[in-house]
Amino acid sequence: MKTIWILVLVVFYNGISLNGVATNVPARPPFVSIGALLSFNSTIGKVAKVAIQAAVDDVNSDPSILGGTKLRIAMSADKSGFLGIIEALKFMETDTVAIVGPQSSVTAHAISFVANELQIPLLSYSSTDPALSSPQFPFFVMTARNDLYQMAAIAEIVDYYGWKEVIAIFGDDDYGRNGIAALGDKLAERRCKISFKAPLTPAATREEITDLLIKVALTESRILVVHTFSSWGPVVFSVAQYLGMMGPGYVWITTNWLSTLLETDSPLPAGTLDDIQGVLTLRMYTPDSELKRKFVSRWSTLTSGTTAYGSNPMGLSTYGLYAYDTVWLLAHAINAFFDQGGNISFSNDSRLAALRGGSLHLDALNIFNGGNLLRQNILQVNMTGVTGKVKFNPDGNLIHPAYDIINVIGNGIRRIGYWSNYSGLSVVPPETLYSRPPNRSSSSQKLHGVIWPGQTAQKPRGWVFPENGRHLRIAVPSRVSYCEFVSQVPGTDKFAGYCIDVFTAAINLLPYAVPYKLIPYGDGVTNPSCTELVQLITAGVSVLKQKLYRFSKVQWFFVVYSVSSFI
Ligand SMILES: *[C@@H]1O[C@H](CO)[C@@H](O)[C@H](O)[C@H]1NC(C)=O
Ligand SMILES: *[C@@H]1O[C@H](CO)[C@@H](O)[C@H](O)[C@H]1NC(C)=O
Ligand SMILES: *[C@@H]1O[C@H](CO)[C@@H](O)[C@H](O)[C@H]1NC(C)=O
Ligand SMILES: *[C@@H]1O[C@H](CO)[C@@H](O)[C@H](O)[C@H]1NC(C)=O
Ligand SMILES: *[C@@H]1O[C@H](CO)[C@@H](O)[C@H](O)[C@H]1NC(C)=O
Numbered sequence: 001m002k003t004i005w006i007l008v009l010v011v012f013y014n015g016i017s018l019n020g021v022a023t024n025v026p027a028r029p030p031f032v033s034i035g036a037l038l039s040f041n042s043t044i045g046k047v048a049k050v051a052i053q054a055a056v057d058d059v060n061s062d063p064s065i066l067g068g069t070k071l072r073i074a075m076s077a078d079k080s081g082f083l084g085i086i087e088a089l090k091f092m093e094t095d096t097v098a099i100v101g102p103q104s105s106v107t108a109h110a111i112s113f114v115a116n117e118l119q120i121p122l123l124s125y126s127s128t129d130p131a132l133s134s135p136q137f138p139f140f141v142m143t144a145r146n147d148l149y150q151m152a153a154i155a156e157i158v159d160y161y162g163w164k165e166v167i168a169i170f171g172d173d174d175y176g177r178n179g180i181a182a183l184g185d186k187l188a189e190r191r192c193k194i195s196f197k198a199p200l201t202p203a204a205t206r207e208e209i210t211d212l213l214i215k216v217a218l219t220e221s222r223i224l225v226v227h228t229f230s231s232w233g234p235v236v237f238s239v240a241q242y243l244g245m246m247g248p249g250y251v252w253i254t255t256n257w258l259s260t261l262l263e264t265d266s267p268l269p270a271g272t273l274d275d276i277q278g279v280l281t282l283r284m285y286t287p288d289s290e291l292k293r294k295f296v297s298r299w300s301t302l303t304s305g306t307t308a309y310g311s312n313p314m315g316l317s318t319y320g321l322y323a324y325d326t327v328w329l330l331a332h333a334i335n336a337f338f339d340q341g342g343n344i345s346f347s348n349d350s351r352l353a354a355l356r357g358g359s360l361h362l363d364a365l366n367i368f369n370g371g372n373l374l375r376q377n378i379l380q381v382n383m384t385g386v387t388g389k390v391k392f393n394p395d396g397n398l399i400h401p402a403y404d405i406i407n408v409i410g411n412g413i414r415r416i417g418y419w420s421n422y423s424g425l426s427v428v429p430p431e432t433l434y435s436r437p438p439n440r441s442s443s444s445q446k447l448h449g450v451i452w453p454g455q456t457a458q459k460p461r462g463w464v465f466p467e468n469g470r471h472l473r474i475a476v477p478s479r480v481s482y483c484e485f486v487s488q489v490p491g492t493d494k495f496a497g498y499c500i501d502v503f504t505a506a507i508n509l510l511p512y513a514v515p516y517k518l519i520p521y522g523d524g525v526t527n528p529s530c531t532e533l534v535q536l537i538t539a540g541v542s543v544l545k546q547k548l549y550r551f552s553k554v555q556w557f558f559v560v561y562s563v564s565s566f567i
């Protein structure tokens, strides 16, 4: 009976494909050209190069993926700025159907306009600037985690520990600025904020970093978020160590550039490791799987002969996993594209043809006729790769964004928990949560203990009295009787007494800093009239004229005032 059914099915199936769509599908070409734009010498690029080549080889060695068609990849250097754009344009003169990359968000912004015009999808596993996911760039597809989620994770960590204000240190380019803008939005959702933005020029020198960190040290917040590149991020920590900013009281949180460095160039030189003790960093989360384990164990073979620095082997970073999956994703999309009757053809851009005659030969740039169809197929891919499930949300982001939260301790790293877009902070892997309803109640948010900078397990309070802020000026009656309550210490500008003790004890309990200055009021010979003192405030007399911008401060004036008028 079974055999008959199968026979019937086979006949039925053939019938469809003979009379249906399949007959109209043109023969597949032997090759499809794709491009890759990488900074070969960068922490991300050197890993991605190996991973992309491995993926192309794997796809080509399995004829079932593309029905016999092979991928032909050309790799080109993603040089920063203008030259990066030119490298990308060079691909667009050839019959390239898609580009893996560019690696940097700065180049991505520039060539996304060209990609829109020429309909060549860009699939980037490392340009994760949130602004790139805007509908302004339909041909830009982010095949790793949008930094938006990384910033949401940082905001939740800050909120979890009860801090209110952070300082953002970042490279002043598209990647840095847009990432920090997203951090500001995510903090605002939790009633926290960036109290000081500290931008660095993209090629900051040690002197510039020192000047900036000195300014940072003078401010109130002790929560520092560093969003830079692996290339000069460590210099920030080296300077911070030098300035004594890696000690108790400080909290340093970095985006995933630091975890990438730790994964790729591990073990780091002892000096660099000393500088980053107690730092929290994020890493894109990829669930454990058979596929991932196999790829990780292949890595040493793939990289034999290459080294990171010195004689250390080059480690596999999460970007390597995403780069590998990006090529597979593209292969699946190209397969679906052919299945739907797509063919590889190009046409001249009539608008560029109008420019013919110049020596730039802009008219050599071709429009990929099937670009839109390929792009749709990319966004509809549903596969499982080394990074887990690969599938896009309707908003164009990969599903299930999640991060590992890592504490740098000793020679290595310790995972203190996870963040997922689904359920926030947890100590169990995110995929175990997806079967339960999302739970963001504060009681369900959990992380393991952290060893903070200065080798302390005690959570830093997150702020100090700033050296540079405006001071709240508090008038203190310069009394000559009942000096136990309040009196000026003779020969100094300090005050002592019960009222002052209560005041300072209370001000230390506040979750933010209140810099203040006590100003004596009275002639020091007779007790001043407190009624007069209050009248002076309402009259706005200059010595007391000060906006009382935080209510608590107003209250404290009255406590001092009432205790002293009581006696
Ligand atoms: C790659 O980087 C190393 C140091 O990080 C440098 O010595 C070398 O010249 C660089 N190579 C290229 C081609 O830029
Ligand atoms: C390729 O597809 C276009 C329409 O998308 C069609 O006009 C053209 O004839 C096709 N070329 C080949 C060789 O099938
Ligand atoms: C586009 O125009 C150039 C000349 O400017 C020509 O050589 C090329 O074959 C044209 N390409 C297509 C696809 O028509
Ligand atoms: C994606 O693939 C999985 C199996 O790998 C399947 O269960 C799921 O329904 C698919 N989703 C869509 C939208 O096709
Ligand atoms: C992240 O969570 C928000 C709200 O919970 C949801 O709207 C969004 O689609 C999620 N993003 C992804 C990529 O799952």
Ligand SMILES: *[C@@H]1O[C@H](CO)[C@@H](O)[C@H](O)[C@H]1NC(C)=O
Residues within 6 Å of the ligand: 437, 438, 439, 440, 441, 443, 444
């Ligand atoms: C969320 O988690 C907390 C603590 O684990 C639990 O008490 C609460 O019932 C959960 N809420 C939901 C809706 O599952």
